[in-house]
Amino acid sequence: MSEVKVTFSTSRLPGADQLVDRLPPVLRIQSIARFPFDERHMLCQAVLFHEQAGLKVEWLCRQPDNRLTAGALVSIRWLGRPVSTTGAIRISRLVKLERPEASLNPFATIPHSWVKDRPLVARAAQLWEGLGRPLQHLFNAIFWDHHRFERYLDGPSSLAGHHNGRNGNFRHAVEVAERALALASHHAEAHLPVLLASSLLHDAGKAEEYRFNGRHRRFEMTERGTLLGHKHTVL
Template sequence: MAKYPEIYRLLSIIRLPHPWGGQHVKAEVYCHPFRCSVEWWDKVTDPHLTVGCLVKVFGKIIEVEGYGPILLGKLVRVEQAVSGINLFETVPDRWGVSPMLLSEAKQQINKLPTLVRHVFNQVFWEHKRLEHFLTGGGLAGWLDEAKNTARSITNPSEGLARMLLWAAANQGGGVPTVRQALLWLAEAGMHNAGLSGKALAELTWLLVQGQNHQRKPKQPKLRLVLNP
């Protein structure tokens, strides 16, 4: 049997009254290349399970000929971002993202420093934010910045600053703002992600310079310190 992903995107969910009480729940989940149907009985409605969120599956997956994989178990929403998964693998066709760009993004993000991938997942774990970013025309520009970051991994702070500015620029169709990028850094818990105070100060400075399109003057090189 194929090895199935750990985390999926919830594509649909239907709750029906069960003859013996409770609910018969049917759902569909996706993580490239797997699309899986899930059915289970639940005593009460789980309000956290909403279309678009990321979920873990618990139970047994069986292969049904002519129908595909079915999971007899249950879904649980994953509230906290997981660094190890590739969010681009969970983007469904219905979002209308260019297959060519999406395929490139799946490969490119794995080439980035661990810290950058961590922040990307923290920022875009909420599905509406990710969908808006991908369908708002920002993916092509993000890929350019991701490639630059992968080529210059000796300075993760600078690459992270560029990528956050690109993301901020494509949230509302306006000019990227330092405030928005820094709010995302706060949401991502950057100190826990491994940025020292000096590196965080450098990143803030780079965000300001990136917005104002100014050249960075020569300064003592700041080192990115990763927590053990």
């Protein structure tokens, strides 16, 4: 993954055209807010995240797009040459990406608030690269819903057993994939992309099995988890 870090924060944007060309085509909304601007417009502001770039953007709209929420994957529609206004880049609008794209490594779009262990995120991103395009598309289709993806990353793998803390399910999936690759190194007939996909997705259903109870400050089993379980949900 590229180490280039682009952050727009000043009123002057020297070489803005070159910087825009280096921005990833897809970013994740970290936060979004809307303010009254005039009789016909709202001022929308959003903070966008990608491992390669972080920036704040703003645009005017008559009808706010309620599909644009924190966590959504979006692309930027530019408004001429990028200029900064009070620390935000003026754009034409953001477009929510409704259809999963196989080319996007979703682990490159995980905000720090979702997973603080960045080496773990980097390990997952490297594993995803080994899936091959068809299975990358499958993985992205399953987790294009950002709510599901966040729960997959945030939740535990169990309530009282192994990996029972925050990000436990994610850590477990990465560790299983890495151990599977180590075992497969002794078997030339093993199909590594399928092995990786199976490892990363085997507990994907746990995204619907646990929910964090803010009142009690703990993860609890959902009704679906109790009645069906993650093994059926993942199917």
